[in-house]
Amino acid sequence: MSAPILWIVIPLVAGMTLWLLRRRRWLAGGIAAGLSAFLAGLAAALPIGEVIRLGGLQIELAESLFILGRSFNLTNNERPLLVVIFTACAVWFGGGLILRQHRFFAPFGLMVVSALIGALAVQPFLYAALLVELAVLLSIPLLVPPREPVQSGVQRFLIFQTLGMPFILLAGWVFGSGDIAQIDPAILPRAAVILGLGFALWLGVFPFYFWVPQLTNQTHPYSAGFVLSLLPVSILMLGLDFISQIGWLRASSGMFLIIQLTGMLMIITAGIWAAFQDEISRLFGYAVIFESGYALLSIGVNTLPGYMIFAAGLLPRLLGLFVLATALSVLKNHDQPTDFDHLQGIFQRFPVAVIGLVLALFSMSGIPLLAGFPVRLEALELFASQRPLLIGWVLLGNLGFLIGVIRVLLHVVRLADQPEQRLENWKERGILLIGMLFLFLFGLMPGVFYQSVIFILRVAPALLAAR
C-alpha cells in the first residue's frame, strides 16, 4: 500500500463507483462525506514511510506510486494539507446532503479532489498542469446539473482554465528541463512570465477574472462554492510548490513584486466592484477574487511571516466561503431571488441564512471577532511595513468590499409589511449555526486553529527558510 493509492486512487475509484449509485443521493453523498472524513483522519494519524503495528499486523505506507515512469509522491510534508483538503471535502459533501445537491455532486466532487491531490503529488511537476485541467473538466458536471442549460459563466470558466494549462506546461518544460544554471539566462525571465500568465488564468487574476462573478451568479452557489474553494487553494499550493522547487524563482524579487501588485489590484478592483454590486450571488464571486488577492499579497511579501499568514488565511477563507455558499444555497433552494430589488422580508423568511450570509461577508471583510479578522490584520500590518505607500490602496479595496457588505445588510433587514412565514428547515439552520459558531471560534481563538494549519507550508519546504 502506498500513500498515493490511499489519497488519490481510492477517492478516484470511489467517485467512479458513486457515479453508479448517483440516483441514491443520500447513499452517494453519505459515502463521499464519510470517506473524506476517514481519509482526513488517516492523514492526521498515519505517518507515511514508517512501519505501523496494529496488533499483529504491520503496515508500511510507501511514499511513491509509479505510473508510466512518472511518480506520484505523498510524504509526511503533505499530510497537513491532506487533512485540510479532506476535512473541507467531508464538510462540503455532508452539507451537500442537507442542501439537496444534484446527483453528480458527490461522485464528481471526489474525482475532482483526487485529480487535484494528484496534481500536488506528481513528479516532475510539469504534469501537474494536465491533472489540474482534468480536475477542471471533471468539475463541469458539478457546475451544470442535469436538466439545466449551460451558461456563459461555466463556458468561460472552462475556456480560461484550459488556456492556462499550455502556459504552465511550457514554463514547466523550461524550469524542469535540467539544471537551471545551464539554461540561457535570457530565457528564464520569459519562462517566468509564461508561468505567471498560466497561474493568472488559472486563479482568475486581474484582468482575467470576469468569469468568476458570472459563474457564481449563473450556477448553484453550493457547487460554485465547492469548486471555487478547492480549485484556487490547490492552485495556490501548487504555485508555492513551484516557487519552492525552483531556486531562480525564489531569488527573483521582481516576480514577488509583480505577485504583490497583482494581489493588490485584485483587492482594489474586487472591492470597488463589490461596492456597486446589486446581486449577492455576484458579490460571492467578488469575495472569491478578494480572498485570492489577499493570498497573493501575502505570498508576494516573500518572508516566512508572509507565507505563514497565507497558510493561516486558508482556514477563514474555506470557512467563510462555505458559510456564504450554504446561506446562498438555502435561499436558492427556496427560490428566493438574491438581487437587491427582491430582498424585502427576506430576514423574516430566512433569519439564520441571512445572519450567516452577512457574518460570512463580514468575516471576509476582516471585521473583528470573526474568523477573517486576525489574518487580515496581520496581512495588512506586514504589507504596511514593507510597502507603506501602497497600503492605502489595499485599504481602499477593503473599504469598497465593506461598503458592498453594508449595502447587503441594509437591504436584507428591510422587513415585509405583512408577517412572513419562516421557510428554512431545522437541518439548514443547524449547518448554518455550526458554520457561524466556527466563524466566531476562529476569530476569538485564532492561535488554537491557525497554529496547526500553518504546517501545510511543509508542502513547499524551501519557503520555510525565507526570512
Place this chain on the structure above:
Amino acid sequence: MNIQTIPLLFLIVSSFILILFLGWRYALLGLALQYIGIFWLIAQTLPVGLAAVKLIVGWMAGAILASSQVSLGEELPVSDLSGRIFRGFVMIFGVIVAFSILPAAETWIPVERSLLTGGLILLISGLVQLGLTGNPFRLSLGLLTFLAGFEMIYAGLVSSVLVVGLLGLINLGIGLAGSYFILSATLEETG
C-alpha cells in the same frame, strides 16, 4: 513546394472551414482535415504510434461533439454572407499574424519550423473561434483547435508517453464536456 507545406495547407484550409461554415458536417470535415495535418507533422517528431493517438483522439472528440449536436435535434445558427466575410478576414489576418510572429517564436521555442508554424496557426484559429461564439458546439471546437495547436508545438519539446496520454484524455474530456454542454438541458434529473 516542400512536402511539409502540404500538412500546413491542410491546417490552414481546415481553420478556414471551421471558421467560415457553422454546420456540424463542415465542422466534422474541418476537424478531420485538421487532425490529419497534425498527424502528418507530428509523425516527423514523435513515433507514428503516438502521433496516431492524437489523430484518433481528435477524431473521436469531434465525433462525440457532432453526435451530441445531432441528438439535440436543433440546427446550429446559420451565418449570413457578411458574417462569413468578416470571419474570413479575421482568419486571414490570423494567418498573417502567425507567420509574422514565427521568427520571434523560433527564438523562444526550439522546435522544428513546420511544427511551430502549424501550431501557431491552430492556436490563433482556436482563439478566433473562441472569441466569435457562445455556442457550446463551436466553443468546444475552438478549445480542441487551440489545444491541438499547443500539442503540435509541445510535441517538438516533450516526447513522453504519459504527456501524450494525458493530453489525449484532456482532448476527449473537452469533447465530453462539450457534449454535456450541448445536451445538459435535455438530461433527466432523476434518470
